[in-house]
Each structure stands twice: as C-alpha cells, then as structure tokens.
Amino acid sequence: MDHTSGFTCMEVIQSWICLCVRSHVEGEGHRRQTPLTLMFVWQERDVKNGNPVTAVSRCCTEDIPQRDGHVIPKGVICLMSIYRTHHSPDLWPEPEVFNPLRFSQENSKGWSPLSFIPFSAAPRNCIGQSFAMAEMKVVVALTLSQLVLWRDNIRSTPRRKPELILRAKRGLWLLLEPLVGVA
Ligand code: HEM
Numbered sequence: 001m002d003h004t005s006g007f008t009c010m011e012v013i014q015s016w017i018c019l020c021v022r023s024h025v026e027g028e029g030h031r032r033q034t035p036l037t038l039m040f041v042w043q044e045r046d047v048k049n050g051n052p053v054t055a056v057s058r059c060c061t062e063d064i065p066q067r068d069g070h071v072i073p074k075g076v077i078c079l080m081s082i083y084r085t086h087h088s089p090d091l092w093p094e095p096e097v098f099n100p101l102r103f104s105q106e107n108s109k110g111w112s113p114l115s116f117i118p119f120s121a122a123p124r125n126c127i128g129q130s131f132a133m134a135e136m137k138v139v140v141a142l143t144l145s146q147l148v149l150w151r152d153n154i155r156s157t158p159r160r161k162p163e164l165i166l167r168a169k170r171g172l173w174l175l176l177e178p179l180v181g182v183a
Pocket residue numbers: 013052053056057118119120123124125126127128129131132
C-alpha cells in the first residue's frame with residue numbers, strides 16, 4: 001500500500017467527485033481567501049481524514065477468538081469501520097488533525113499495514129486499488145499544474161454526508177484560479 005501519497009490523493013479525489021466548482025473569475029461576489037495549497041483546502045472540520053468507503057462487512061465462516069478472550073461465533077456478520085480505524089487514537093496520534101506529513105516515509109515507519117485501509121485488506125480488498133491510485137495521481141498532477149485552488153469560506157462549512165460512500169453535504173466549494181504563465 002502506498003502510504004506516502006495515498007491519503008492526500010484519497011482526500012483530493014473524494015473531494016473532487018463531490019465538488020461544485022466555481023471559478024475565481026465567475027466568483028465576483030466572493031471574498032478572496034488566503035491562498036492555500038491543495039492539501040490544505042480540505043482542512044475544514046468534519047471533512048478531513050475522510051475515506052470514501054467508511055465500512056466493510058464480513059460473515060464469519062468460523063469462530064474467531066479475540067485477544068481479550070471473547071469469541072465471535074461462526075455465522076455472525078461483522079461490520080468493520082474503516083472510518084473508525086482511520087480515526088483511532090490508538091493507531092494515529094492526533095487523529096482529528098489533518099496532517100499529510102504523517103504519511104511521509106519517515107513518519108510511517110513501523111505502522112501496521114492494517115491501520116490504513118481505504119481499499120480494505122486481505123483477499124477481497126479493492127480490485128481497482130492500483131487503477132484508482134494511478135487515476136487520482138493523474139488528476140492531482142494535472143490540476144496542480146494548471147490551477148491554484150482557494151477554499152471558498154463564504155459557503156457553509158462542509159459536513160459529512162454518509163451514503164454508500166462518504167460524501168460532503170452541499171458539496172465542497174472551491175475557487176479556482178489559473179496558474180500565472182500556464183496557457
Ligand atoms: C478511491 C477509489 C476506491 C476506493 C476507496 C475503493 C474502495 C474499495 C473497498 C473498501 C472495497 C472492499 C469492499 C468490501 O470489502 O466489502 C472495494 C472493493 C472493490 N472495488 Fe474498489 N475502491 C475504489 C476504486 C475502485 C475502482 C476504480 C474499481 C474498478 C476499476 C474498483 C473495483 C472494486 C471491486 C470489483 C471490488 C470488489 C472486490 C471483491 O469483492 O473481490 N474499486 N473497493
């Protein structure tokens with residue numbers, strides 16, 4: 001799993017598909033905001049640390065003993081929260097803080113690969129993971145090579161909207177500005 005770039009790209013693409021874009025030029029009535037890098041556009045409370053798929057479920061095909069002595073009996077359907085895993089203070093220092101640098105090679109040393117599972121894990125994990133990661137990197141690279149993104153603070157604060165995938169209620173509004181010197 002690509003810890004170095006995974007989270008940032010995930011955030012961007014998740015936001016991208018929910019995005020209601022308004023260009024800077026059209027946004028006459030909008031107050032200009034302090035320029036932000038793309039990574040920090042989504043620092044808003046309630047949207048950071050999102051993951052598109054919030055949970056997966058499995059039916060136990062055998063009794064599963066737990067470390068604390070409990071046993072999950074065969075036949076029980078378990079719901080595993082990816083969201084909760086990504087926000088667990090046991091796994092992540094300051095899980096509520098949006099800090100892409102926690103995914104740097106240096107900071108991610110010693111992690112359990114199961115602490116970051118946006119594509120699930122084990123044999124039935126996402127078959128499209130590599131494709132999705134490649135696609136997200138292309139989208140991010142093409143976007144940042146041509147545009148500066150500004151957070152639109154005039155609109156309401158983004159809020160989570162859990163559906164089949166996690167989305168943003170009323171979208172995530174941005175102002176886009178062409179990079180100077182880019183045709
Ligand atoms: C950001 C993008 C994506 C995310 C976060 C994501 C996440 C996931 C997750 C968490 C699962 C496991 C579901 C489960 O265990 O019940 C899954 C399964 C799956 N995903 Fe994705 N996915 C993404 C993109 C894609 C793409 C682009 C494709 C196809 C081109 C794809 C195809 C599949 C398929 C076929 C499965 C079922 C695999 C199986 O049951 O063996 N996904 N995905």
